[in-house]
Amino acid sequence: xxxxxxxxxxxxxxxxxxxxxxxxxxxxxxxxxxxxxxxxxxxxxxxxxxxxxxxxxxxxxxxxxxxxxxxxxxxxxxxxxxxxxxxxxxxxxxxxxxxxxxxxxxxxxxxxxxxxxxxxxxxxxxxxxxxxxxxxxxxxxxxxxxxxxxxxxxxxxxxxxxxxxxxxxxxxxxxxxxxxxxxxxxxxxxxxxxxxxxxxxxxxxxxxxxxxxxxxxxxxxxxxxxxxxxxxxxxxxxxxxxxxxxxxxxxxxxxxxxxxxxxxxxxxxxxxxxxxxxxxxxxxxxxxxxxxxxxxxxxxxxxxxxxxxxxxxxxxxxxxxxxx
Amino acid sequence: xxxxxxxxxxxxxxxxxxxxxxxxxxxxxxxxxxxxxxxxxxxxxxxxxxxxxxxxxxxxxxxxxxxxxxxxxxxxxxxxxxxxxxxxxxxxxxxxxxxxxxxxxxxxxxxxxxxxxxxxxxxxxxxxxxxxxxxxxxxxxxxxxxxxxxxxxxxxxxxxxxxxxxxxxxxxxxxxxxxxxxxxxxxxxxxxxxxxxxxxxxxxxxxxxxxxxxxxxxxxxxxxxxxxxxxxxxxxxxxxxxxxxxxxxxxxxxxxxx
Numbered sequence: 398x399x400x401x402x403x404x405x406x407x408x409x410x411x412x413x414x415x416x417x418x419x420x421x422x423x424x425x426x427x428x429x430x431x432x433x434x435x436x437x438x439x440x441x442x443x444x445x446x447x448x449x450x451x452x453x454x455x456x457x458x459x460x461x462x463x464x465x466x467x468x469x470x471x472x473x474x475x476x477x478x479x480x481x482x483x484x485x486x487x488x489x490x491x492x493x494x495x496x497x498x499x500x501x502x503x504x505x506x507x508x509x510x511x512x513x514x515x516x517x518x519x520x521x522x523x524x525x526x527x528x529x530x531x532x533x534x535x536x537x538x539x540x541x542x543x544x545x546x547x548x549x550x551x552x553x554x555x556x557x558x559x560x561x562x563x564x565x566x567x568x569x570x571x572x573x574x575x576x577x578x579x580x581x582x583x584x585x586x587x588x589x590x591x592x593x594x595x596x597x598x599x600x601x602x603x604x605x606x607x608x609x610x611x612x613x614x615x616x617x618x619x620x621x622x623x624x625x626x627x628x629x630x631x632x633x634x635x636x637x638x639x640x641x642x643x644x645x646x647x648x649x650x651x652x653x654x655x656x657x658x659x660x661x662x663x664x665x666x667x668x669x670x671x672x673x674x675x676x677x678x679x680x681x682x683x684x685x686x687x688x689x690x691x692x693x694x695x696x697x698x699x700x701x702x703x704x705x706x707x708x709x710x711x712x713x714x715x716x717x718x719x720x721x
Numbered sequence: 722x723x724x725x726x727x728x729x730x731x732x733x734x735x736x737x738x739x740x741x742x743x744x745x746x747x748x749x750x751x752x753x754x755x756x757x758x759x760x761x762x763x764x765x766x767x768x769x770x771x772x773x774x775x776x777x778x779x780x781x782x783x784x785x786x787x788x789x790x791x792x793x794x795x796x797x798x799x800x801x802x803x804x805x806x807x808x809x810x811x812x813x814x815x816x817x818x819x820x821x822x823x824x825x826x827x828x829x830x831x832x833x834x835x836x837x838x839x840x841x842x843x844x845x846x847x848x849x850x851x852x853x854x855x856x857x858x859x860x861x862x863x864x865x866x867x868x869x870x871x872x873x874x875x876x877x878x879x880x881x882x883x884x885x886x887x888x889x890x891x892x893x894x895x896x897x898x899x900x901x902x903x904x905x906x907x908x909x910x911x912x913x914x915x916x917x918x919x920x921x922x923x924x925x926x927x928x929x930x931x932x933x934x935x936x937x938x939x940x941x942x943x944x945x946x947x948x949x950x951x952x953x954x955x956x957x958x959x960x961x962x963x964x965x966x967x968x969x970x971x972x973x974x975x976x977x978x979x
Binding site for chain 2: 408582586587588591592594595597598599601602603604605606607608609665666
């Protein structure tokens with residue numbers, strides 16, 4: 398029966414909804430913008446934004462898979478970009494990147510330990526870190542931006558880490574694709590993924606089967622911190638400058654992208670590819686508003702409306718798929 | 722049939738949840754090759770006791786010995802590694818995962834490709850499908866189907882099939898026949914006897930004393946977190962044991978002193 402097959406497909410592939418939305422939006426934007434939106438230069442900009450926001454989104458999706466949430470990623474992104482730029486002037490950018498990612502890992506570990514050891518809701522813990530590390534970023538820069546001189550932007554490691562292009566696209570996209578492949582393999586085909594989804598689906602059941610759910614959650618927070626920090630590094634590499642507000646409100650976009658992409662906030666069900674399509678949709682909307690001359694202030698308002706509508710639409714779609 | 726020394730020995734166990742005393746000075750032994758019925762009303766402490774044995778709760782006071790070794794750390798992973806399989810009423814399955822993934826959760830088989838351990842899906846599917854079919858799962862249910870689509874009885878079948886497949890030294894069954902049809906119930910009871918005859922310790926938790934009296938070698942009765950009776954089924958009839966529950970253990974104390 399075709400309807401039953403379609404229901405099965407929707408049930409197993411949570412990302413179908415967002416792919417449908419993406420196709421419709423691309424079509425609508427291309428037609429309505431008269432070529433201003435759908436050209437290589439603009440698309441490459443969207444891809445670059447998708448790459449850095451996408452890395453953060455992948456990490457957030459992993460935490461959501463365990464039934465928790467991490468809203469501190471915007472600050473992690475910001476701190477990492479500052480650390481990376483500051484160190485890149487002094488040591489090889491590859492080592493600067495490692496240091497920045499290590500800070501992301503530390504922030505993730507801090508969040509994860511507090512959540513798993515104290516039982517404090519992750520929303521509260523990561524709200525705290527969001528403010529702590531944003532405050533630190535603003536304090537460290539004293540409100541000023543600092544940048545890396547042009548002559549320092551030609552080294553191989555700087556170029557590879559988001560500071561250059563390959564086939565006209567920012568090198569950040571390579572890292573995003575790599576991260577997607579590795580994490581998808583881990584999620585679908587390895588023990589860690591099975592236990593991560595089990596922890597989000599029913600923490601108590603997973604625990605009763607011998608899964609160390611605390612460690613699983615901690616690993617998700619650590620990976621999330623590392624990915625957000627790496628995204629910050631690539632963004633700083635692309636811009637060559639950073640200030641205390643880098644990554645501000647990006648945590649909301651990352652969460653929105655996850656929800657749009659079919660990740661269940663209650664945990665246990667995520668789609669990494671879907672979350673990335675969600676990121677692409679958000680970047681596309683932002684870029685469309687810019688090229689059409691709409692004031693960027695409208696973006697957040699529109700984002701909110703789209704997230705609410707998409708979450709509602711996704712719920713309706715799932716209810717239909719689960720109906721007999 | 723039974724071994725000489727106890728496989729599990731529980732000494733003076735206390736467990737508090739805040740101010741609430743869930744277990745009160747419980748001491749009980751379980752031997753390999755015996756089927757013990759753990760009986761009591763709701764809230765008697767049966768499930769709490771087995772949750773200590775399977776590592777979910779650590780006791781506040783008292784000692785637990787497994788095969789002569791004192792248990793110092795309580796975690797389900799350690800209990801499973803020791804060979805304790807538990808079939809619990811409301812937990813054990815993750816609705817969002819497939820039957821095969823649930824079946825092997827926590828002990829997923831892997832095969833290495835370029836040294837990287839990937840899940841061995843073929844083994845997971847084949848074995849879980851074979852085992853759960855034996856427990857009456859419909860032919861049109863695939864091991865790739867998510868558990869949320871199964872009926873209550875089918876969910877129980879997956880849990881029992883899993884425990885039997887991984888059976889090691891102890892199988893704890895917490896109200897295993899809930900949600901099951903009469904035929905399925907008989908099948909589960911036969912299975913419990915079969916496991917015992919293979920030399921395993923089977924702890925069968927229920928509030929139906931008449932059902933478990935037919936199967937068990939020994940009945941342990943609990944009430945308000947305390948063990949109020951521990952008697953072999955040869956020495957007391959089901960009716961007498963029911964009387965014990967009604968009187969809160971006073972009858973057995975007299976008998977044991979004799």
